Amino acid sequence: MKNITVLGATGSIGDSTLSVVALHPDKFNIFALSAHTNWQKMQTLCEKFQPKFVVMTDESAAEALSKVVSNNTEVLHGAEALNTIAAHDKTDYVMAAIVGSAGMASSLAGAKAGKRIMLASKESLVLAGDLFMQTVRDNNAELIPVDSEHSAIFQCLQSGKSGLSKIQLTASGGPFLYTPQKKLCAVTPDEACAHPNWSMGQKISTDSATMMNKGLEVIEAHYLFGLPAEKIDVVVHPQSIVHSSVYYADGSTLSQLGNPDMRSVISYALSYPNRIASGVEPLDLTNNPPLEFYAPDLDKFACLRQAFDALKQGGNAMGTLNAANEVAVEHFLNNKISFLDITKVIQHTLDTVQHTDISSLEAIIANDTTARETARAIIKKYA
Ligand code: NAD
Ligand code: MG
Numbered sequence: 001m002k003n004i005t006v007l008g009a010t011g012s013i014g015d016s017t018l019s020v021v022a023l024h025p026d027k028f029n030i031f032a033l034s035a036h037t038n039w040q041k042m043q044t045l046c047e048k049f050q051p052k053f054v055v056m057t058d059e060s061a062a063e064a065l066s067k068v069v070s071n072n073t074e075v076l077h078g079a080e081a082l083n084t085i086a087a088h089d090k091t092d093y094v095m096a097a098i099v100g101s102a103g104m105a106s107s108l109a110g111a112k113a114g115k116r117i118m119l120a121s122k123e124s125l126v127l128a129g130d131l132f133m134q135t136v137r138d139n140n141a142e143l144i145p146v147d148s149e150h151s152a153i154f155q156c157l158q159s160g161k162s163g164l165s166k167i168q169l170t171a172s173g174g175p176f177l178y179t180p181q182k183k184l185c186a187v188t189p190d191e192a193c194a195h196p197n198w199s200m201g202q203k204i205s206t207d208s209a210t211m212m213n214k215g216l217e218v219i220e221a222h223y224l225f226g227l228p229a230e231k232i233d234v235v236v237h238p239q240s241i242v243h244s245s246v247y248y249a250d251g252s253t254l255s256q257l258g259n260p261d262m263r264s265v266i267s268y269a270l271s272y273p274n275r276i277a278s279g280v281e282p283l284d285l286t287n288n289p290p291l292e293f294y295a296p297d298l299d300k301f302a303c304l305r306q307a308f309d310a311l312k313q314g315g316n317a318m319g320t321l322n323a324a325n326e327v328a329v330e331h332f333l334n335n336k337i338s339f340l341d342i343t344k345v346i347q348h349t350l351d352t353v354q355h356t357d358i359s360s361l362e363a364i365i366a367n368d369t370t371a372r373e374t375a376r377a378i379i380k381k382y383a
Helices: 012-023 039-049 059-066 080-087 101-112 122-138 148-159 181-186 189-193 202-210 212-225 262-271 302-313 317-333 341-352 361-382
Strands: 002-007 028-035 053-056 074-077 093-096 116-119 142-145 164-171 232-236 242-248 253-257
Touching: 002 012, 002 080, 002 101, 012 028, 012 039, 012 093, 012 262, 028 039, 028 080, 039 053, 039 059, 053 059, 053 080, 059 074, 074 080, 080 101, 093 101, 093 262, 101 116, 101 122, 101 317, 116 122, 116 262, 122 142, 122 212, 122 317, 122 361, 142 148, 142 212, 142 262, 148 164, 148 212, 148 242, 148 253, 148 262, 164 212, 189 202, 189 317, 202 212, 202 317, 202 341, 212 232, 212 302, 212 317, 302 317, 302 341, 317 341, 317 361, 341 361
Parallel strands: 002 028, 002 093, 028 053, 053 074, 093 116, 116 142, 164 232
Antiparallel strands: 164 242, 242 253
């Protein structure tokens, strides 16, 4: 029996994780859950899964929840408490599914404690990739990707990296793949969040619409698989059936296919190196639309180019890119800036924040703060 801690339990990845866990009560026990403010949903989860600990990072949400949960569940509050449940002696596996840089410290705490980290929070690697990978190695933690593309590559690489020439991340192209560039200035948050294939939280949905999601994933892949930008390729595949591919020197290409449903990815992370049922319908290749593949348009989706550039630049550029993107997406979702302003805010922030090499956690956090303040000041000029 493995004890599971789910960070970000009330989100889209949290939902999918709990639905896979519920299929295997003989294998997994929910030990701890976290959420930010939604204590009502957490109350329902507590009734169903009876966790030993719950963290509500928002203090008033914790207070409200503690009045209604049973005595068997201890309610903690604050961001520090996330580290406590991630690193707890009794935690075996940590699902790191808090959106944005808010997830970094707890993912890192789990890695430091030598846990299996099932990493959905790609922003943790974008912000602190070198430090994160070093912490995983130093503490014999296990790092299993929970992103469909990276899980696909991880699965394809099970036989090793010998003769590997490149990896190729597939991108759906998001809701605006076929929208003319000149119409993008008027798109709304609702349109941006209406992803054609995947059901996800608002931030990653917007990132998919700008293709920054793919950019963050290129950086994520660089750290996970130890490959330079030149060996990481992106192909647009609107059907999201081929989840990613690896190319070898002998002309062979291995791809992983499946219906677009994160429960497959999550069940693999939970059961690795074995496989268990996930509740996902098997693929029926005779009953699919034709599979299409295109090169990405880096002029229309400039965020993808910005992420490649930040990776090549190294140092604090990726953290600056991530912070500016989080601030810009938040303002777009609140109707404060337009869709096309997102990439402008990111570029302006990258041009303003001084480029440095950083390695310590303190420097990473300080750069994140500076980049956020810079992005906010830039947005004020737009308003
Ligand atoms: P979501 O918005 O649905 O859920 C986010 C979760 O994080 C919620 O439980 C929320 O309570 C918590 N949270 C938000 N802000 C917080 C804060 N400041 N402090 C602590 N907790 C906070 O997001 P999601 O779609 O589940 O995505 C989660 C992560 O997984 C993201 O990093 C995303 O890029 C990644 N991811 C998601 C998918 C997907 O299909 N949804 C696929 C691949 C990767
Ligand atoms: Mg993905």
